[in-house]
Amino acid sequence: MTAVTHDEVHAGPAPPPTGWRRLLAPGWLRVPWMTALFFGIGAGITVLVRWLEGWDPIWKGSVITTVELTAVPFGFLAGIGGFDYWMRYAAGSPTRPEDHSGHGARSWRDYFRINTDHKVIGIQYLVTTIFFFVAAGLLAMLMRAELARPGMQFVDNQTFNGLFSVHAALMIFLFVIPAFAGIGNYVIPLMIGAPDMAFPRLNALSFWLLPIAGFMMLGSFLAPGGAFASGWTGYAPLASTHQPIGSVFFNMGVQWAGASSIMTALNFLVTIITMRAPGMSFWRMPLLVWANFTTSLLVVIATPFIAGSQFFVMFDHVMHTHFFDYQAGGYPLGYQHIFWFYSHPAVYIMMLPGFGIASEVISVMSRKPIFGYRLMALSLLAILVLGFSVWAHHMFVAGMAPWLRVPMMVTSMVIAVPTGIKVFSWLATLWDGRIHFDTPMLFALGFVSMFVIGGLSGIYLAAVPIDIHTSDTYFVVAHIHYVLFGGSLFTIFAGIYFWFPKMTGRMYDERLGKLHFWLTFIGFNLTFFPMHWLGIQGMPRRVADYVPRFADLNMFISLASFGLGASTLVFVYNMVKSWRFGPAAAANPWRSLTLEWQVSSPPPIFNFDEIPQVVGNPYEYGVPDARHAVFNGDRQVELEEVPTR
Amino acid sequence: MTVQAEAHAAHPPEAHQSSRVDARTLGMFLFIASEVMLFGSFFTAYFFVRVSAHTHWPTAGHELPVFVAGINTIILVSSSFTMHWALQAIKRGNRAGLQAGLTLTFLLGLTFLLTQIREYSRLGFAPYTDAFGTIFYCLTGLHGAHVFVGLTLLLAATIRSYRGHYTADAHWGVEIPGIYWHFVDVMWIVVYTTVYIL
């Protein structure tokens, strides 16, 4: 909350430190020694406790590693300044109103500091997540190189298992989920007419947890014994008893990324509930806001379960507890239940914000109101509720109670109904529109078509007899990529292109954008469609070696995937080039009605000089003289730029 | 607020408050919701172990000090009342009451935690002994960690109360830790009932 409250004691802005005092100021100079300090404290406490308890050896690698994976990140965060305000506050010292002075970025350096401006944080999120996307994609390229031929070529079995585990973990926890959080961060406060998020400092902190989680997971390749290699699902007892120490890097990485997710979700929820502009009732919120609202509910409720599951595995691994050790009374299948109780909702965490983006883009670019607005919002809620009742469809062959299979199948199938409502409503929005095929729209339409294929393969999987045949084969790999790449990733691209002018104040290169779309669309289908066949025919997933019968098709897939990878170069080039040299963007290049387009590009430092008054629905394209919101006084001029007929 | 905004030229317009709920309170409640789910995952693990054991529970060789833990429960629960008292005091502008209430709450919480640690050292089984030990230590340990966090929040509130902060109409710095503290207490009752009694 940016409002100044009475029981805070304020001091003016601090004078910039000089000389050696710079080492004390929050920032990169303080990071190294704080990190070292926390490392020392962590190691010291561990050694002390082990010595007092008489445990042998006093210096035990796995225990120290685990402790340091907690302590060092705290040192980093303290160094960069994530806790300064709260520490001063807790000690009762005067606090600086840095939530405002930290706003805005004046140079690129400001992106490498703790910054409490949701717009800066949004961009920090997006750049970081795209970095991890490229890293995870390059791991996939290594994987495809190994899989191009049967037998072993470049890597050994354990390394290969590490490759796909880190690939998936980064893609999910460090790319798709936080990339949506990044877009939401930038757009939501603008869309609801708020000056910032409800808790700006918490917002900054949630961002800085991400690089920690990401580098922890990547760094596991350097751990003795190699990276964690039990898949992104990290099933026990494999992950808890038969893995090198790298596996703890995954357990802890998930905790950091999960904490980041929960904090952001909480922030979104409070922002959306308490900070909407006057007149913006729930039924006047843009669907992107609705989507993030439901997603955040999912995150807050479900994410603690994966935190739990990873704690259990880590304890079993490091402290030799017995959660999943049946010989001592543990229950191996318990892991899967707890894990999927988060991770199935997680797949909707990775999709619902994309639904929101698609709704925005399709409505604006078709120049028509979104079809069936209320049902669109309600179907999000339906998916939220149903999403909690289907987790065991990942366990049809896992040996759980057989009677649980049919109810889980039915609930999984029922999710097709609300999802179908959304798909058909987008189609009806397109119908009879005046459609502009700019890059965001191409990606949005690519999303609708590809996601339907992915969703339908989900229906195959949800049918128990088919799943019994196809589970843990490349058919599932195909499903994953159709929903995650064809679904989530396409909408992320759509969102980035759509809001690029707003975020950077410059226009991207439309020709390169279209090129990127077509290369991606074609490369994507060539890479992942044949995987359906491989899976049904009998190629299991997570193998570095396979029978020669599948050699040709795998070679084809690998070649296609290199093309798909190369298409990303076009995207990165376009982004970098346009951000620096692109032509200045208009305030509202898409002639959209929603609030974020009614301010300049990029928006003023506090978003709005005056909080707008919302007077109508956000998608009234084609309605004569429709207004979503009105501004006072001088804002009237900019409103005139919105042609509404 | 307007005075402040003029003092700093670079101040945002005040956000429209679109809900009757205060942002901080709402944030705390959502955080507690996710904490409840974290406990939920531990309870799920607990019941998996318990149900799959197919034997008398607690499994042989595990005597739990139900009585001592019961006393400890009373200590923790009474700290909820002192917390409530502290908050009521500052609402009436009674600083001494606030200080006494917070200090008492803190001490009661600390007593609870220390008793718990002492109990650990006398139980005669360890987290790595078997699945019962695992689940017992993890569930009570998770709760202990929460007590620790709660105590940290209380410590901050106590320090500030002695520094003369908080007034009759600005006391959310007491209210928010208070909500958390009540949650920690209620959670303990659930943990105690499940692990020690049921």
Added chain:
Amino acid sequence: MRRGSVAQLVAIGIVCGGGAALVAILIPWLPDPASRQAGRIDFVFWFVTVICIAIFALVAAVIIYSVLKFRAQPGEDMDGPPIHGNTGLEIVWTAVPAALVTAISIVSAIVLAKNDHIPKASAAGDPLHPLVVEVTAQQFAWSFKYTGFGDLTSATLKLPLNKPVKLRITSLDVNHSFWVPEFGQKQDAVPGSWNNLVITPDKNGTYPVICTELCGLGHALMRSRAEVMPAQKFLSWAKGQQKKLGGPAGSSGKAVFTANGCDSCHTFTPAGANKKIGPDLDNLRQEAQRAGQPLEQFIRTSIVDPNAYVEPGFTKGLMPTSFSSLPKAQLDALVSYLAGGAKK
């Protein structure tokens, strides 16, 4: 919507649906089923496919039609008609998918129930109805135990034709998963529990047994074979095998070697084994020298405690450790067989 456009839309839909149907029919998607269960699963597969093609064709047709027909002219800044919804339509596209998924669920549930069911034997007392096989998975090997045949064990799965087989599956270490693509049936092997799977093979032949649950570094290599043969042949195999394994030391070594799947990882010329996952056992003599141990002792420790000495160039932890529980007689036979066959 004008009438002409409906016709065009339907035409595009038919083209899309037809294309998808051709892809579905012309490409041999499913492996040739070799069990009753696989045949039923294939039926569900086609049932779902028909529904999915229809849905896909509808979605694709509307998108393609919109792309072709509703494209804005360059520079055009008109808006479309402000249609906010249509209750009738919305009811239809809620109800129809709901009906379709209900249909899929019902078909699936029926097939599932049938696939799990073992019909009554026509003749009472048939030892092969059902045939019970205990499947034990471990890193990274399968072993199959025929409890009805004096606990006969084998590293490959031999099955009688047209007899329902009840597999009871467990694991010694981590999760694995038993799958034969041609049988369609799959089931995880979980340590500490016994999971059931029913298969009624209905075609003679040899099929791959694949581990489909990630189980560690040897996951990709964890394969075996399932051999379906006429019931008579199966019975005589089982009798012969029982005799061989219990035979005098020396002569039964080879049987022990194959029964435990050593040949799925090693090369050993006397047994006709030629796999390269583990060291070449033809060279055991040199390897024992390098390890500085007497031959027989080296072989014995290598089998019961494979990680004690790891041949350079091979991965530790790949060879299963469970052979330490082989019966003493079989172990002796195995060791002397390997020692005798090792090249001078």
